[in-house]
Amino acid sequence: MWDIPTDPSELYLYLLEIEWLHPFYAYVVFIILTFAVTDGARRCAAQVLGDSKMLKFNEFLSVLTMCTAHFGEGE
Numbered sequence: 001m002w003d004i005p006t007d008p009s010e011l012y013l014y015l016l017e018i019e020w021l022h023p024f025y026a027y028v029v030f031i032i033l034t035f036a037v038t039d040g041a042r043r044c045a046a047q048v049l050g051d052s053k054m055l056k057f058n059e060f061l062s063v064l065t066m067c068t069a070h071f072g073e074g075e
Helices: 008-016 019-048 051-074
Strands: none
Touching: 019 051
């Protein structure tokens, strides 16, 4: 019925040929990068900031991540 390859390298190339999925791929990569940068910033700040400032920084990062994720959905 469908000619979907089972080999991962061929499957990857097959999925890249489906052009209507390209915005989805870009969104997934954008979200992964957003959460990776946020996690890195959180870990760096945990070494430097105290507990009260860390709480505020976590809230700031959470709002920033949420806004960034919504921006990615709109693209």
